[in-house]
Amino acid sequence: xxxxxxxxxxxxxxxxxxxxxxxxxxxxxxxxxxxxxxxxxxxxxxxxxxxxxxxxxxxxxxxxxxxxxxxxxxxxxxxxxxxxxxxxxxxxxxxxxxxxxxxxxxxxxxxxxxxxxxxxxxxxxxxxxxxxxxxxxxxxxxxxxxxxxxxxxxxxxxxxxxxxxxxxxxxxxxxxxxxxxxxxxxxxxxxxxxxxxxxxxxxxxxxxxxxxxxxxxxxxxxxxxxxxxxxxxxxxxxxxxxxxxxxxxxxxxxxxxxxxxxxxxxxxxxxxxxxxxxxxxxxxxxxxxxxxxxxxxxxxxxxxxxxxxxxxxxxxxxxxxxxxxxxxxxx
Amino acid sequence: xxxxxxxxxxxxxxxxxxxxxxxxxxxxxxxxxxxxxxxxxxxxxxxxxxxxxxxxxxxxxxxxxxxxxxxxxxxxxxxxxxxxxxxxxxxxxxxxxxxxxxxxxxxxxxxxxxxxxxxxxxxxxxxxxxxxxxxxxxxxxxxxxxxxxxxxxxxxxxxxxxxxxxxxxxxxxxxxxxxxxxxxxxxxxxxxxxxxxxxxxxxxxxxxxxxxxxxxxxxxxxxxxxxxxxxxxxxxxxxxxxxxxxxxxxxxxxxxxxxxxxxxxxxxxxxxxxxxxxxxxxxxxxxxxxxxxxxxxxxxxxxxxxxxxxxxxxxxxxxxxxxxxxxxxxxxxx
Numbered sequence: 001x002x003x004x005x006x007x008x009x010x011x012x013x014x015x016x017x018x019x020x021x022x023x024x025x026x027x028x029x030x031x032x033x034x035x036x037x038x039x040x041x042x043x044x045x046x047x048x049x050x051x052x053x054x055x056x057x058x059x060x061x062x063x064x065x066x067x068x069x070x071x072x073x074x075x076x077x078x079x080x081x082x083x084x085x086x087x088x089x090x091x092x093x094x095x096x097x098x099x100x101x102x103x104x105x106x107x108x109x110x111x112x113x114x115x116x117x118x119x120x121x122x123x124x125x126x127x128x129x130x131x132x133x134x135x136x137x138x139x140x141x142x143x144x145x146x147x148x149x150x151x152x153x154x155x156x157x158x159x160x161x162x163x164x165x166x167x168x169x170x171x172x173x174x175x176x177x178x179x180x181x182x183x184x185x186x187x188x189x190x191x192x193x194x195x196x197x198x199x200x201x202x203x204x205x206x207x208x209x210x211x212x213x214x215x216x217x218x219x220x221x222x223x224x225x226x227x228x229x230x231x232x233x234x235x236x237x238x239x240x241x242x243x244x245x246x247x248x249x250x251x252x253x254x255x256x257x258x259x260x261x262x263x264x265x266x267x268x269x270x271x272x273x274x275x276x277x278x279x280x281x282x283x284x285x286x287x288x289x290x291x292x293x294x295x296x297x298x299x300x301x302x303x304x305x306x307x308x309x310x311x312x313x314x315x316x317x318x319x320x321x322x323x324x325x326x327x328x329x330x331x
Numbered sequence: 332x333x334x335x336x337x338x339x340x341x342x343x344x345x346x347x348x349x350x351x352x353x354x355x356x357x358x359x360x361x362x363x364x365x366x367x368x369x370x371x372x373x374x375x376x377x378x379x380x381x382x383x384x385x386x387x388x389x390x391x392x393x394x395x396x397x398x399x400x401x402x403x404x405x406x407x408x409x410x411x412x413x414x415x416x417x418x419x420x421x422x423x424x425x426x427x428x429x430x431x432x433x434x435x436x437x438x439x440x441x442x443x444x445x446x447x448x449x450x451x452x453x454x455x456x457x458x459x460x461x462x463x464x465x466x467x468x469x470x471x472x473x474x475x476x477x478x479x480x481x482x483x484x485x486x487x488x489x490x491x492x493x494x495x496x497x498x499x500x501x502x503x504x505x506x507x508x509x510x511x512x513x514x515x516x517x518x519x520x521x522x523x524x525x526x527x528x529x530x531x532x533x534x535x536x537x538x539x540x541x542x543x544x545x546x547x548x549x550x551x552x553x554x555x556x557x558x559x560x561x562x563x564x565x566x567x568x569x570x571x572x573x574x575x576x577x578x579x580x581x582x583x584x585x586x587x588x589x590x591x592x593x594x595x596x597x598x599x600x601x602x603x604x605x606x607x608x609x610x611x612x613x614x615x616x617x618x619x620x621x622x623x624x625x626x627x628x629x630x631x632x633x634x635x636x637x638x639x640x641x642x643x644x645x646x647x648x649x650x651x652x653x654x655x656x657x658x659x660x661x662x663x664x665x
């Protein structure tokens with residue numbers, strides 16, 4: 001069975017960042033699985049399962065850093081795999097995949113609302129907020145606080161190289177929120193005027209370190225220096241279960257022509273242009289992570305991970321721990 | 332004759348408006364002195380009025396660039412000496428003064444880069460920000476000494492003059508890595524020295540630099556990477572000893588975004604804040620390299636005492652300009 005065109009298109013759009021932001025990527029991936037399942041025309045269960053797995057693999061290989069992507073796919077695939085031995089028809093398998101995908105999308109949207117409601121309580125009247133890049137979760141908090149009648153001002157970084165800050169500024173301004181765009185280089189200068197920093201996350205690691213858009217870690221550092229609070233707004237599907245078992249989060253480096261033009265690169269072959277898309281903010285610089293399950297200190301990330309992904313982690317530990325007999329002999 | 336002066340003058344002003352905020356203050360000082368010489372040597376006594384006006388504009392376009400203020404101040408302080416002869420229609424002394432000042436700037440650059448390059452070791456990986464003539468000359472000297480160095484440079488928005496720096500360093504054959512300003516902390520782990528120029532150095536040893544410099548210094552401090560400021564003593568600001576604050580300079584968003592983007596955003600109510608400079612506290616600076624040697628930032632008062640006495644005797648540039656214009660009026664009327 002060929003992979004449907006629509007599914008490949010979604011994969012391509014995630015890769016080239018037409019679909020961006022960890023939340024949107026996750027929902028699109030779940031949606032792609034759903035579409036793939038609906039378009040399956042065969043009749044053999046084994047074939048269906050390997051087809052869905054193939055689709056999952058294509059989606060997994062689009063962006064390396066955003067953990068929301070494998071988490072969304074796992075959410076769907078694990079439900080299929082756990083029931084694999086108890087079903088006998090493609091129809092049953094399909095219904096599992098499609099309802100799991102829909103459930104993920106619904107939950108993810110609800111999570112955004114909950115994060116907004118919980119996070120907004122931490123915003124006070126007259127607060128000046130600094131945000132970086134374009135995070136739906138962070139915006140959900142800011143917008144909710146504004147809708148609750150709090151008088152707030154927002155500084156948004158332009159967010160080079162791709163200027164996602166412009167989207168943030170537009171979104172906030174169109175809601176009527178007072179928003180000012182600044183260059184990324186001005187974050188330390190501006191910090192004196194800021195009360196709170198709110199950013200999103202692409203991944204949260206087991207130790208509470210947050211992987212987010214490049215520049216986040218130096219903003220958090222500048223905030224820490226100025227004793228300004230740093231909040232990370234992140235749905236629980238952005239927590240990375242793989243980091244519990246020692247995996248490192250891969251930082252994606254994108255094409256240099258996002259930073260300078262292709263002509264510039266041709267004219268200056270000896271200038272190396274590097275374009276890391278994310279950086280890692282240590283837990284020490286983060287005051288709290290706002291999730292749909294509540295606010296936690298970053299060091300308590302393991303709490304969320306055990307609760308949400310306990311089964312993934314134990315599956316993995318099972319795979320790597322030696323069998324009991326081997327364990328005996330090595331003693 | 333008059334037309335000729337006006338043309339020279341208006342070209343100089345145009346250049347000032349285009350590049351006045353972008354260029355390093357040392358480049359701007361050298362350009363200012365070249366234009367001044369050109370104006371005076373080509374147009375004679377009649378040019379003095381325009382010269383006064385030009386110097387006035389230069390100090391206004393970069394109110395925080397202390398180098399420009401100090402040069403203009405030095406030039407104006409000696410006006411009695413050279414205007415005496417100008418009354419007789421002889422402007423040689425005016426030109427001599429300008430040439431002398433230019434030589435002073437160039438000599439200081441050579442001296443400080445010779446000292447600074449000694450602090451660069453073979454194999455160093457250096458990070459810098461913005462375009463600093465002093466940093467460039469230092470790296471050039473290090474290369475001449477046969478040192479193998481690598482340079483990391485941020486693009487340095489809003490003017491993106493880190494890109495110009497990268498281009499010029501590439502010409503020297505240095506391995507340059509360019510990245511967005513947001514990636515300073517990401518790359519700091521592989522760096523062992525930070526080199527920065529200065530727009531001004533204040534009484535308490537704080538350094539005014541291109542916006543982003545203080546962020547880079549903070550990031551270096553966190554990673555225990557040394558921060559070296561390469562700055563002529565002509566950038567030390569005597570006014571700050573009397574509590575004068577360095578003005579916070581801003582520019583238009585036109586240097587960051589296209590006109591259509593700005594118009595679209597403004598329509599929605601989005602505002603822009605585009606600072607040009609920021610302030611690095613002395614605690615993040617390991618040393619300042621000057622043409623007179625290396626000092627700790629906290630030792631700035633010693634140098635100022637040597638240069639201007641204690642308490643520092645300073646002449647207000649605007650006051651001097653006003654006097655100069657009056658004197659020039661007399662000369663030209665004659």
